[in-house]
Amino acid sequence: MSSLPHPFTPQEPSLLELGTAPEEPCLRADAARNRARLLEAAARLIAEHGVAGVTMEAVATAAKVGKGTVFRRFGDRTGLLMALLDHSGRQLQADFLGGPPPLGPGAPPLERLRAFGIAVLYRSAEQLELQLAAQPEACRRFSHPALQALRTHVTMLLRQIVPDADCELLAQTLLASLDPALIHHLTRQLGMPMERLEAAWVDLVARVTRTDPPA
Protein backbone atom coordinates (compact mmCIF):
# COMPACT_ATOMS: atom_id res chain seq x y z
CA MET A 1 0.00 0.00 0.00
CA SER A 2 0.80 3.67 -0.23
CA SER A 3 3.05 3.84 -3.24
CA LEU A 4 0.84 6.42 -4.92
CA PRO A 5 1.33 10.13 -4.35
CA HIS A 6 0.37 11.07 -0.85
CA PRO A 7 -2.19 13.77 -0.21
CA PHE A 8 -0.19 15.17 2.64
CA THR A 9 2.54 17.28 1.13
CA PRO A 10 3.63 20.01 3.48
CA GLN A 11 3.78 23.14 1.40
CA GLU A 12 3.35 25.49 4.26
CA PRO A 13 6.55 27.30 5.19
CA SER A 14 5.58 27.77 8.81
CA LEU A 15 5.04 24.17 9.70
CA LEU A 16 6.70 24.91 12.98
CA GLU A 17 3.74 26.77 14.35
CA LEU A 18 1.60 23.79 13.60
CA GLY A 19 -0.49 23.14 16.67
CA THR A 20 0.95 25.49 19.21
CA ALA A 21 0.36 23.36 22.27
CA PRO A 22 -3.27 24.28 22.78
CA GLU A 23 -3.96 22.99 26.27
CA GLU A 24 -0.50 22.98 27.78
CA PRO A 25 0.02 26.50 29.11
CA CYS A 26 3.73 26.86 28.50
CA LEU A 27 6.36 24.41 27.44
CA ARG A 28 9.96 24.55 28.44
CA ALA A 29 12.17 25.88 25.67
CA ASP A 30 13.75 22.55 24.79
CA ALA A 31 10.41 20.80 25.00
CA ALA A 32 8.81 23.22 22.55
CA ARG A 33 11.74 22.90 20.21
CA ASN A 34 11.54 19.14 20.24
CA ARG A 35 7.82 19.21 19.73
CA ALA A 36 8.26 21.26 16.59
CA ARG A 37 11.05 19.01 15.39
CA LEU A 38 8.90 15.95 15.90
CA LEU A 39 5.93 17.31 13.99
CA GLU A 40 8.19 18.37 11.16
CA ALA A 41 9.85 14.97 11.07
CA ALA A 42 6.51 13.20 11.11
CA ALA A 43 5.21 15.31 8.23
CA ARG A 44 8.35 14.56 6.26
CA LEU A 45 8.05 10.85 6.90
CA ILE A 46 4.45 10.88 5.73
CA ALA A 47 5.41 12.68 2.56
CA GLU A 48 8.19 10.20 1.90
CA HIS A 49 6.87 6.82 3.00
CA GLY A 50 3.19 7.34 3.64
CA VAL A 51 1.46 7.06 6.97
CA ALA A 52 2.68 3.52 7.44
CA GLY A 53 6.21 4.87 7.57
CA VAL A 54 5.39 6.93 10.62
CA THR A 55 6.84 4.68 13.25
CA MET A 56 7.36 6.19 16.64
CA GLU A 57 10.98 5.20 16.56
CA ALA A 58 11.42 6.49 13.02
CA VAL A 59 9.97 9.83 13.99
CA ALA A 60 12.17 10.00 17.04
CA THR A 61 15.26 9.18 15.04
CA ALA A 62 14.40 11.58 12.24
CA ALA A 63 13.89 14.33 14.78
CA LYS A 64 17.16 13.37 16.51
CA VAL A 65 15.32 12.77 19.73
CA GLY A 66 14.75 9.87 22.11
CA LYS A 67 11.73 7.65 21.71
CA GLY A 68 10.49 8.48 25.18
CA THR A 69 10.27 12.12 24.22
CA VAL A 70 7.77 11.37 21.50
CA PHE A 71 5.52 9.53 23.89
CA ARG A 72 5.76 12.09 26.65
CA ARG A 73 4.77 14.85 24.25
CA PHE A 74 1.98 13.16 22.32
CA GLY A 75 0.92 10.32 24.57
CA ASP A 76 0.77 7.71 21.86
CA ARG A 77 0.84 7.23 18.15
CA THR A 78 -2.74 8.33 17.77
CA GLY A 79 -1.93 11.51 19.66
CA LEU A 80 0.85 12.31 17.23
CA LEU A 81 -1.37 11.75 14.22
CA MET A 82 -4.08 13.84 15.83
CA ALA A 83 -1.64 16.66 16.36
CA LEU A 84 -0.83 16.61 12.67
CA LEU A 85 -4.52 16.62 11.85
CA ASP A 86 -5.16 19.50 14.18
CA HIS A 87 -3.80 21.90 11.66
CA SER A 88 -6.46 21.57 8.99
CA GLY A 89 -8.98 21.10 11.74
CA ARG A 90 -8.34 24.58 13.02
CA GLN A 91 -8.45 25.89 9.49
CA LEU A 92 -11.94 24.60 8.90
CA GLN A 93 -12.97 25.79 12.31
CA ALA A 94 -11.83 29.30 11.52
CA ASP A 95 -13.65 29.14 8.21
CA PHE A 96 -17.09 28.47 9.61
CA LEU A 97 -16.63 30.59 12.70
CA GLY A 98 -15.39 33.77 11.10
CA GLY A 99 -14.98 33.16 7.39
CA PRO A 100 -17.10 34.42 4.52
CA PRO A 101 -20.59 33.06 3.78
CA PRO A 102 -22.09 30.67 3.09
CA LEU A 103 -19.79 28.82 5.49
CA GLY A 104 -19.26 31.69 7.89
CA PRO A 105 -21.83 33.94 9.57
CA GLY A 106 -23.97 36.05 7.29
CA ALA A 107 -25.90 33.38 5.45
CA PRO A 108 -29.13 31.84 6.76
CA PRO A 109 -28.56 28.84 9.07
CA LEU A 110 -29.95 26.27 6.70
CA GLU A 111 -27.62 27.36 3.97
CA ARG A 112 -24.66 27.39 6.33
CA LEU A 113 -25.49 23.89 7.42
CA ARG A 114 -25.50 22.67 3.84
CA ALA A 115 -22.20 24.34 3.11
CA PHE A 116 -20.72 22.95 6.28
CA GLY A 117 -21.41 19.36 5.40
CA ILE A 118 -20.01 19.75 1.95
CA ALA A 119 -16.87 21.37 3.29
CA VAL A 120 -16.30 18.55 5.74
CA LEU A 121 -17.02 16.05 3.02
CA TYR A 122 -14.33 17.31 0.73
CA ARG A 123 -11.82 18.00 3.44
CA SER A 124 -12.16 14.43 4.63
CA ALA A 125 -11.82 13.11 1.14
CA GLU A 126 -8.35 14.60 1.01
CA GLN A 127 -6.74 13.61 4.25
CA LEU A 128 -8.20 10.16 4.22
CA GLU A 129 -4.97 8.33 4.75
CA LEU A 130 -4.10 10.35 7.80
CA GLN A 131 -7.61 10.34 9.19
CA LEU A 132 -7.83 6.61 8.93
CA ALA A 133 -4.40 6.00 10.37
CA ALA A 134 -5.47 7.88 13.46
CA GLN A 135 -8.37 5.46 13.85
CA PRO A 136 -7.01 2.01 13.23
CA GLU A 137 -9.52 -0.56 12.07
CA ALA A 138 -12.01 2.21 11.56
CA CYS A 139 -13.17 1.05 8.16
CA ARG A 140 -13.41 -2.65 8.83
CA ARG A 141 -16.60 -2.26 10.74
CA PHE A 142 -18.41 -1.24 7.58
CA SER A 143 -17.63 -4.41 5.71
CA HIS A 144 -18.51 -6.72 8.55
CA PRO A 145 -21.16 -9.15 7.27
CA ALA A 146 -23.42 -8.71 10.29
CA LEU A 147 -23.53 -4.98 9.77
CA GLN A 148 -24.17 -5.47 6.09
CA ALA A 149 -27.22 -7.49 6.96
CA LEU A 150 -28.52 -4.69 9.14
CA ARG A 151 -27.86 -2.21 6.40
CA THR A 152 -29.65 -4.26 3.79
CA HIS A 153 -32.62 -4.58 6.06
CA VAL A 154 -32.85 -0.90 6.82
CA THR A 155 -32.41 -0.04 3.17
CA MET A 156 -35.23 -2.37 2.27
CA LEU A 157 -37.55 -0.82 4.85
CA LEU A 158 -36.67 2.64 3.67
CA ARG A 159 -37.43 1.74 0.08
CA GLN A 160 -40.95 0.87 1.14
CA ILE A 161 -41.37 4.11 3.03
CA VAL A 162 -39.55 6.70 0.94
CA PRO A 163 -38.95 5.15 -2.46
CA ASP A 164 -37.69 8.37 -3.98
CA ALA A 165 -34.79 8.88 -1.60
CA ASP A 166 -31.22 7.58 -1.81
CA CYS A 167 -32.08 4.77 0.54
CA GLU A 168 -28.61 3.23 0.73
CA LEU A 169 -27.06 6.40 2.00
CA LEU A 170 -29.99 7.18 4.21
CA ALA A 171 -29.57 3.74 5.75
CA GLN A 172 -25.89 4.43 6.31
CA THR A 173 -26.79 7.56 8.18
CA LEU A 174 -29.40 5.88 10.31
CA LEU A 175 -27.04 3.08 11.21
CA ALA A 176 -24.27 5.53 11.92
CA SER A 177 -26.44 7.05 14.60
CA LEU A 178 -26.65 3.62 16.25
CA ASP A 179 -22.91 3.04 16.27
CA PRO A 180 -21.83 1.26 19.46
CA ALA A 181 -18.94 3.61 20.02
CA LEU A 182 -21.27 6.58 19.73
CA ILE A 183 -23.73 5.02 22.13
CA HIS A 184 -20.95 4.40 24.58
CA HIS A 185 -19.80 7.98 24.33
CA LEU A 186 -23.26 9.40 24.80
CA THR A 187 -24.32 7.21 27.70
CA ARG A 188 -21.09 6.64 29.57
CA GLN A 189 -19.08 9.75 28.91
CA LEU A 190 -21.89 12.27 28.54
CA GLY A 191 -24.30 10.52 30.85
CA MET A 192 -27.32 10.57 28.59
CA PRO A 193 -30.09 8.14 29.58
CA MET A 194 -31.06 5.47 27.10
CA GLU A 195 -34.56 6.87 26.98
CA ARG A 196 -33.27 10.01 25.40
CA LEU A 197 -31.39 8.08 22.75
CA GLU A 198 -34.49 6.06 22.10
CA ALA A 199 -36.62 9.17 21.70
CA ALA A 200 -34.02 10.70 19.43
CA TRP A 201 -34.07 7.60 17.24
CA VAL A 202 -37.82 7.69 16.89
CA ASP A 203 -37.71 11.37 16.09
CA LEU A 204 -34.93 10.87 13.58
CA VAL A 205 -36.86 8.16 11.81
CA ALA A 206 -39.91 10.41 11.70
CA ARG A 207 -37.95 13.29 10.23
CA VAL A 208 -36.09 11.25 7.68
CA THR A 209 -39.17 9.43 6.44
CA ARG A 210 -41.50 12.42 6.42
CA THR A 211 -42.68 12.29 2.86
CA ASP A 212 -44.41 15.49 1.92
CA PRO A 213 -42.48 18.05 -0.01
CA PRO A 214 -45.34 20.03 -1.63
CA ALA A 215 -42.65 21.64 -3.78
Place this chain on the structure above:
Amino acid sequence: MSSLPHPFTPQEPSLLELGTAPEEPCLRADAARNRARLLEAAARLIAEHGVAGVTMEAVATAAKVGKGTVFRRFGDRTGLLMALLDHSGRQLQADFLGGPPPLGPGAPPLERLRAFGIAVLYRSAEQLELQLAAQPEACRRFSHPALQALRTHVTMLLRQIVPDADCELLAQTLLASLDPALIHHLTRQLGMPMERLEAAWVDLVARVTRTDPPA
Protein backbone atom coordinates in the same frame (compact mmCIF):
# COMPACT_ATOMS: atom_id res chain seq x y z
CA MET B 1 -10.09 -0.97 34.29
CA SER B 2 -12.50 -3.83 34.08
CA SER B 3 -12.76 -4.96 37.66
CA LEU B 4 -16.51 -4.65 37.65
CA PRO B 5 -18.76 -7.52 36.62
CA HIS B 6 -18.42 -8.16 32.94
CA PRO B 7 -21.47 -8.16 30.71
CA PHE B 8 -20.21 -11.15 28.82
CA THR B 9 -20.94 -14.18 30.94
CA PRO B 10 -21.32 -17.28 28.82
CA GLN B 11 -24.42 -18.98 30.10
CA GLU B 12 -25.15 -20.78 26.92
CA PRO B 13 -24.37 -24.48 27.06
CA SER B 14 -23.72 -24.80 23.35
CA LEU B 15 -21.02 -22.23 23.05
CA LEU B 16 -19.31 -24.56 20.69
CA GLU B 17 -21.72 -23.90 17.87
CA LEU B 18 -21.00 -20.23 18.20
CA GLY B 19 -20.35 -18.93 14.74
CA THR B 20 -20.24 -22.01 12.61
CA ALA B 21 -17.67 -20.81 10.11
CA PRO B 22 -20.02 -18.75 7.99
CA GLU B 23 -18.00 -18.10 4.86
CA GLU B 24 -15.51 -20.94 4.92
CA PRO B 25 -17.34 -23.85 3.28
CA CYS B 26 -15.89 -26.69 5.27
CA LEU B 27 -13.18 -26.86 7.86
CA ARG B 28 -10.97 -29.82 8.42
CA ALA B 29 -11.94 -31.76 11.53
CA ASP B 30 -9.00 -30.64 13.61
CA ALA B 31 -9.40 -27.08 12.44
CA ALA B 32 -13.06 -26.99 13.46
CA ARG B 33 -12.22 -28.50 16.82
CA ASN B 34 -9.53 -25.94 17.45
CA ARG B 35 -11.75 -23.13 16.35
CA ALA B 36 -14.34 -24.15 18.90
CA ARG B 37 -11.70 -24.53 21.59
CA LEU B 38 -10.35 -21.08 20.86
CA LEU B 39 -13.73 -19.38 21.04
CA GLU B 40 -14.50 -21.18 24.27
CA ALA B 41 -11.16 -20.19 25.74
CA ALA B 42 -11.61 -16.59 24.68
CA ALA B 43 -15.05 -16.43 26.25
CA ARG B 44 -13.67 -17.86 29.47
CA LEU B 45 -10.83 -15.37 29.52
CA ILE B 46 -13.24 -12.51 29.04
CA ALA B 47 -15.41 -13.72 31.87
CA GLU B 48 -12.40 -14.04 34.14
CA HIS B 49 -10.16 -11.12 33.31
CA GLY B 50 -12.21 -8.86 31.09
CA VAL B 51 -11.53 -8.10 27.48
CA ALA B 52 -8.06 -6.80 28.31
CA GLY B 53 -7.15 -10.31 29.40
CA VAL B 54 -7.80 -11.65 25.93
CA THR B 55 -4.26 -11.81 24.69
CA MET B 56 -3.65 -13.84 21.59
CA GLU B 57 -1.04 -15.86 23.37
CA ALA B 58 -3.23 -16.33 26.40
CA VAL B 59 -6.07 -17.59 24.24
CA ALA B 60 -3.74 -19.92 22.40
CA THR B 61 -2.34 -21.29 25.63
CA ALA B 62 -5.74 -21.66 27.25
CA ALA B 63 -6.98 -23.55 24.22
CA LYS B 64 -3.83 -25.69 24.21
CA VAL B 65 -3.00 -24.56 20.71
CA GLY B 66 -0.16 -22.75 18.99
CA LYS B 67 -0.25 -19.02 18.54
CA GLY B 68 -0.10 -19.29 14.78
CA THR B 69 -3.31 -21.27 14.80
CA VAL B 70 -5.20 -18.41 16.35
CA PHE B 71 -4.03 -16.02 13.69
CA ARG B 72 -4.68 -18.38 10.82
CA ARG B 73 -8.22 -18.93 11.99
CA PHE B 74 -9.23 -15.40 12.89
CA GLY B 75 -6.73 -13.26 11.05
CA ASP B 76 -6.03 -10.96 13.95
CA ARG B 77 -7.23 -9.95 17.36
CA THR B 78 -10.08 -7.95 15.95
CA GLY B 79 -11.18 -10.96 13.96
CA LEU B 80 -11.35 -13.06 17.09
CA LEU B 81 -13.39 -10.46 18.94
CA MET B 82 -15.67 -10.13 15.92
CA ALA B 83 -16.23 -13.86 15.90
CA LEU B 84 -17.35 -13.69 19.50
CA LEU B 85 -19.68 -10.83 18.64
CA ASP B 86 -21.12 -12.70 15.69
CA HIS B 87 -23.29 -14.73 17.96
CA SER B 88 -25.63 -12.02 19.16
CA GLY B 89 -25.37 -10.45 15.76
CA ARG B 90 -26.98 -13.47 14.18
CA GLN B 91 -29.56 -13.51 16.91
CA LEU B 92 -30.70 -10.00 16.12
CA GLN B 93 -30.57 -10.77 12.44
CA ALA B 94 -32.88 -13.72 12.88
CA ASP B 95 -35.21 -11.57 14.95
CA PHE B 96 -35.86 -8.95 12.34
CA LEU B 97 -35.78 -11.32 9.41
CA GLY B 98 -38.17 -13.95 10.67
CA GLY B 99 -39.17 -13.02 14.20
CA PRO B 100 -42.49 -11.69 15.45
CA PRO B 101 -43.63 -8.10 14.80
CA PRO B 102 -42.97 -5.31 15.25
CA LEU B 103 -39.35 -6.31 14.60
CA GLY B 104 -40.11 -9.07 12.16
CA PRO B 105 -42.30 -9.04 9.05
CA GLY B 106 -45.97 -8.36 9.60
CA ALA B 107 -45.84 -4.82 10.88
CA PRO B 108 -45.81 -1.77 8.62
CA PRO B 109 -42.30 -0.74 7.53
CA LEU B 110 -42.21 2.47 9.51
CA GLU B 111 -43.03 0.65 12.70
CA ARG B 112 -40.45 -2.02 11.98
CA LEU B 113 -37.83 0.61 11.41
CA ARG B 114 -38.56 2.20 14.76
CA ALA B 115 -38.40 -1.12 16.54
CA PHE B 116 -35.20 -2.00 14.74
CA GLY B 117 -33.32 1.03 15.98
CA ILE B 118 -34.43 0.51 19.52
CA ALA B 119 -33.41 -3.12 19.44
CA VAL B 120 -29.93 -2.24 18.17
CA LEU B 121 -29.72 0.51 20.73
CA TYR B 122 -30.25 -1.77 23.68
CA ARG B 123 -28.24 -4.62 22.31
CA SER B 124 -25.26 -2.32 21.89
CA ALA B 125 -25.69 -0.96 25.34
CA GLU B 126 -25.01 -4.41 26.71
CA GLN B 127 -21.98 -5.64 24.86
CA LEU B 128 -20.19 -2.36 24.99
CA GLU B 129 -16.94 -3.68 26.36
CA LEU B 130 -16.61 -6.24 23.63
CA GLN B 131 -17.82 -3.95 20.90
CA LEU B 132 -15.33 -1.31 21.84
CA ALA B 133 -12.47 -3.73 22.22
CA ALA B 134 -13.05 -4.81 18.65
CA GLN B 135 -12.65 -1.21 17.53
CA PRO B 136 -9.68 0.18 19.40
CA GLU B 137 -9.63 3.94 19.86
CA ALA B 138 -13.18 4.06 18.61
CA CYS B 139 -14.42 6.39 21.32
CA ARG B 140 -11.54 8.81 21.42
CA ARG B 141 -12.66 10.45 18.23
CA PHE B 142 -15.76 11.80 19.92
CA SER B 143 -13.88 13.68 22.59
CA HIS B 144 -11.39 15.23 20.23
CA PRO B 145 -11.59 19.02 20.67
CA ALA B 146 -11.73 19.73 16.94
CA LEU B 147 -14.73 17.47 16.52
CA GLN B 148 -16.38 19.06 19.53
CA ALA B 149 -16.10 22.41 17.84
CA LEU B 150 -17.82 21.06 14.74
CA ARG B 151 -20.54 19.54 16.86
CA THR B 152 -21.14 22.74 18.77
CA HIS B 153 -21.41 24.62 15.54
CA VAL B 154 -23.86 22.23 13.97
CA THR B 155 -25.91 22.14 17.14
CA MET B 156 -26.08 25.90 17.14
CA LEU B 157 -27.24 26.02 13.55
CA LEU B 158 -29.85 23.37 14.21
CA ARG B 159 -31.21 25.31 17.15
CA GLN B 160 -31.91 28.19 14.83
CA ILE B 161 -33.65 26.00 12.30
CA VAL B 162 -35.52 23.41 14.36
CA PRO B 163 -35.63 24.72 17.92
CA ASP B 164 -37.99 22.01 19.11
CA ALA B 165 -35.79 19.07 18.27
CA ASP B 166 -33.09 17.39 20.34
CA CYS B 167 -30.43 19.33 18.52
CA GLU B 168 -27.42 17.78 20.26
CA LEU B 169 -28.34 14.30 19.17
CA LEU B 170 -29.45 15.47 15.77
CA ALA B 171 -26.03 17.06 15.36
CA GLN B 172 -24.38 13.81 16.39
CA THR B 173 -26.27 12.02 13.68
CA LEU B 174 -25.44 14.57 11.02
CA LEU B 175 -21.78 14.47 11.92
CA ALA B 176 -21.81 10.70 12.00
CA SER B 177 -22.84 10.73 8.38
CA LEU B 178 -19.73 12.76 7.61
CA ASP B 179 -17.36 10.42 9.41
CA PRO B 180 -14.05 10.10 7.51
CA ALA B 181 -14.04 6.35 7.81
CA LEU B 182 -17.52 6.18 6.38
CA ILE B 183 -16.60 8.46 3.51
CA HIS B 184 -13.60 6.31 2.78
CA HIS B 185 -15.72 3.20 2.74
CA LEU B 186 -18.34 4.69 0.47
CA THR B 187 -15.99 6.27 -2.03
CA ARG B 188 -13.05 3.90 -2.10
CA GLN B 189 -14.57 0.54 -1.29
CA LEU B 190 -18.03 1.02 -2.78
CA GLY B 191 -16.95 3.42 -5.48
CA MET B 192 -19.58 6.08 -4.90
CA PRO B 193 -18.79 9.44 -6.46
CA MET B 194 -18.46 12.42 -4.18
CA GLU B 195 -21.35 14.08 -5.97
CA ARG B 196 -23.68 11.44 -4.69
CA LEU B 197 -22.50 11.91 -1.13
CA GLU B 198 -22.92 15.61 -1.53
CA ALA B 199 -26.47 15.22 -2.81
CA ALA B 200 -27.25 12.83 0.00
CA TRP B 201 -26.01 15.34 2.54
CA VAL B 202 -28.17 18.10 1.13
CA ASP B 203 -31.15 15.78 1.08
CA LEU B 204 -30.47 14.64 4.61
CA VAL B 205 -30.30 18.19 5.86
CA ALA B 206 -33.55 18.96 4.10
CA ARG B 207 -35.31 15.98 5.63
CA VAL B 208 -34.01 16.50 9.11
CA THR B 209 -34.84 20.18 9.17
CA ARG B 210 -38.20 19.93 7.46
CA THR B 211 -40.41 21.63 9.94
CA ASP B 212 -43.97 20.89 9.11
CA PRO B 213 -46.52 19.67 11.67
CA PRO B 214 -46.50 15.87 11.82
CA ALA B 215 -49.96 15.93 13.43
Place this chain on the structure above:
DNA sequence: TTACGATCCGGACCAAGGTCCGTTTAACTT
Protein backbone atom coordinates in the same frame (compact mmCIF):
# COMPACT_ATOMS: atom_id res chain seq x y z
C1' DT C 1 27.36 33.50 38.97
C1' DT C 2 26.01 29.78 41.46
C1' DA C 3 22.90 26.78 43.33
C1' DC C 4 18.68 24.20 43.23
C1' DG C 5 14.33 22.13 42.06
C1' DA C 6 11.24 21.02 38.47
C1' DT C 7 11.02 19.41 34.03
C1' DC C 8 12.64 17.00 30.28
C1' DC C 9 15.65 13.68 27.73
C1' DG C 10 17.34 9.23 26.14
C1' DG C 11 17.44 4.65 25.15
C1' DA C 12 17.29 0.13 27.45
C1' DC C 13 13.48 -2.78 28.37
C1' DC C 14 8.95 -5.14 28.11
C1' DA C 15 4.64 -6.97 26.17
C1' DA C 16 1.77 -8.14 22.62
C1' DG C 17 0.50 -8.44 17.83
C1' DG C 18 1.75 -10.52 13.63
C1' DT C 19 4.83 -13.47 10.38
C1' DC C 20 7.24 -17.59 8.74
C1' DC C 21 8.37 -22.02 7.70
C1' DG C 22 9.56 -26.80 8.74
C1' DT C 23 6.69 -30.49 10.51
C1' DT C 24 2.39 -33.03 11.22
C1' DT C 25 -2.09 -34.77 9.94
C1' DA C 26 -6.70 -35.20 8.05
C1' DA C 27 -9.07 -36.50 3.94
C1' DC C 28 -9.26 -38.49 -0.39
C1' DT C 29 -7.36 -41.80 -4.09
C1' DT C 30 -6.04 -46.18 -5.94
Place this chain on the structure above:
DNA sequence: AAGTTAAACGGACCTTGGTCCGGATCGTAA
Protein backbone atom coordinates in the same frame (compact mmCIF):
# COMPACT_ATOMS: atom_id res chain seq x y z
C1' DA D 1 -3.79 -50.31 3.30
C1' DA D 2 -0.60 -47.41 1.63
C1' DG D 3 0.27 -43.08 -0.85
C1' DT D 4 -0.43 -38.28 -1.87
C1' DT D 5 -1.58 -33.65 -1.19
C1' DA D 6 -3.47 -29.75 0.57
C1' DA D 7 -4.36 -27.92 4.79
C1' DA D 8 -3.34 -27.17 9.61
C1' DC D 9 -0.10 -26.93 13.38
C1' DG D 10 3.34 -24.87 16.50
C1' DG D 11 6.38 -21.87 18.31
C1' DA D 12 10.60 -19.27 17.34
C1' DC D 13 11.21 -14.72 15.68
C1' DC D 14 10.46 -9.90 14.33
C1' DT D 15 8.38 -5.42 14.81
C1' DT D 16 6.48 -1.81 17.15
C1' DG D 17 3.82 0.52 20.62
C1' DG D 18 4.50 1.80 25.24
C1' DT D 19 7.03 2.14 30.03
C1' DC D 20 10.74 3.52 33.21
C1' DC D 21 14.25 5.83 35.53
C1' DG D 22 19.06 7.65 35.99
C1' DG D 23 21.06 11.58 34.23
C1' DA D 24 21.12 16.05 31.68
C1' DT D 25 18.84 20.81 31.19
C1' DC D 26 16.21 24.65 31.85
C1' DG D 27 14.38 28.45 34.54
C1' DT D 28 14.80 30.91 38.63
C1' DA D 29 16.17 32.83 42.81
C1' DA D 30 19.82 34.46 45.65
